[in-house]
Amino acid sequence: MSAADGSPAGYARPHIPRLHPYVPGEQPTDGNWIKLNTNELPYPCSRDVGPAIAAEVERLPLYPSPRSMPLRRALAEHHGVDPEQVIVGNGSDDILNLLTRVFCGDGGDAVMAFPGYSLYPVITAIRGEEIRRVRFGDDMRLPVDGLTAADPRILFLTTPNAPTGVGFGNDEIARLLDAVPGMAVADEAYADFAESTAADLLARYPRLVVTRTFSKSYGLAGLRVGYALAHPETIGLLDRVRDSYNVNRLSQAGALAALRDQSYFRETVARVKATRARFSAELEARGWFTYPSSANFVFTRPRDAGGREGADVAESLFRFLHEHRVLVRHFPSDSLTAPFLRVSIGTDAQMTSLLQIIDQWQTTE
Numbered sequence: 001m002s003a004a005d006g007s008p009a010g011y012a013r014p015h016i017p018r019l020h021p022y023v024p025g026e027q028p029t030d031g032n033w034i035k036l037n038t039n040e041l042p043y044p045c046s047r048d049v050g051p052a053i054a055a056e057v058e059r060l061p062l063y064p065s066p067r068s069m070p071l072r073r074a075l076a077e078h079h080g081v082d083p084e085q086v087i088v089g090n091g092s093d094d095i096l097n098l099l100t101r102v103f104c105g106d107g108g109d110a111v112m113a114f115p116g117y118s119l120y121p122v123i124t125a126i127r128g129e130e131i132r133r134v135r136f137g138d139d140m141r142l143p144v145d146g147l148t149a150a151d152p153r154i155l156f157l158t159t160p161n162a163p164t165g166v167g168f169g170n171d172e173i174a175r176l177l178d179a180v181p182g183m184a185v186a187d188e189a190y191a192d193f194a195e196s197t198a199a200d201l202l203a204r205y206p207r208l209v210v211t212r213t214f215s216k217s218y219g220l221a222g223l224r225v226g227y228a229l230a231h232p233e234t235i236g237l238l239d240r241v242r243d244s245y246n247v248n249r250l251s252q253a254g255a256l257a258a259l260r261d262q263s264y265f266r267e268t269v270a271r272v273k274a275t276r277a278r279f280s281a282e283l284e285a286r287g288w289f290t291y292p293s294s295a296n297f298v299f300t301r302p303r304d305a306g307g308r309e310g311a312d313v314a315e316s317l318f319r320f321l322h323e324h325r326v327l328v329r330h331f332p333s334d335s336l337t338a339p340f341l342r343v344s345i346g347t348d349a350q351m352t353s354l355l356q357i358i359d360q361w362q363t364t365e
């Protein structure tokens with residue numbers, strides 16, 4: 001094997017140097033920011049997590065449970081499924097990646113409902129495959145006909161959707177699964193803030209994979225634990241391509257402790273939902289169109305003092321907020337998303353500060 005110029009990239013598989021890495025939301029390390037850009041929980045995780053992790057420190061010379069068995073069993077009990085229907089990963093991103101290892105790479109196999117989570121094109125591209133996008137309409141309801149026509153080997157659906165926050169009921173998802181062949185991934189990173197879960201459809205649809213995370217509703221984004229619920233055969237396939245010790249000892253213990261503290265979990269989720277309702281009402285009072293959210297963020301179309309909307313207006317507010325040390329997310333590259341900003345739900349105090357800065361922006365426009 002040789003590379004024309006002898007450079008490492010010259011020896012790489014040809015598609016690798018052309019890849020665009022995933023661009024995560026800004027994670028500032030300095031000062032006082034109101035951070036509403038990556039949909040993290042604005043509250044601490046359960047108080048049981050720290051001691052559970054500390055108790056594992058003396059066992060760090062030992063490898064962790066390779067299959068994260070205690071956590072798998074607890075998750076199975078929590079969701080009312082068999083432990084053989086659960087796999088745990090280093091964040092749900094790890095699980096999504098494993099899915100591409102199993103189901104992508106022969107070309108043209110993967111389809112996503114767009115807009116959706118922007119990691120899917122990145123992880124399918126790593127397998128040398130360009131994901132096909134089937135676009136939502138402005139109503140953001142499921143584009144069932146387009147997805148059926150796409151005839152995928154694997155479909156990636158973010159539900160509730162990101163960045164819109166729009167939730168899909170199980171009737172709607174069942175209609176989709178009836179129409180669209182192939183594997184279907186319901187990426188439920190935000191389902192704890194919604195009214196239903198596609199996990200209830202698993203018994204009816206062996207092709208369904210539901211991915212979940214401890215990053216959002218459990219306040220454990222820094223710990224990196226996610227999981228999937230699926231048919232035992234799917235779990236068996238994913239286990240074949242998983243790193244042997246894909247979830248470290250501290251993360252397994254911390255996630256287990258958080259899962260066991262359901263009263264704190266319910267309390268924090270309820271707080272987020274209450275703040276979401278208050279913040280959405282404030283946006284409505286300002287006449288801003290906002291998709292109804294089933295997640296811990298809202299997707300809203302800013303309107304300036306002159307009543308103007310659009311990509312430039314969203315960009316102007318994004319910059320103004322940044323100057324005032326508020327981080328939100330703007331997705332300017334597509335006409336469906338460019339006129340909007342995605343705003344994570346923070347504490348009531350953070351949302352009040354944000355609204356004050358928005359009102360200031362409107363008077364300076």
Ligand SMILES: Cc1ncc(COP(=O)(O)O)c(C=O)c1O
Binds near residue numbers: 091093212221
């Ligand atoms: C839709 C969606 N899926 C998955 C993830 C990744 O979650 P995790 O932290 O479990 O890797 C995110 C994170 O932002 C997300 O928005």
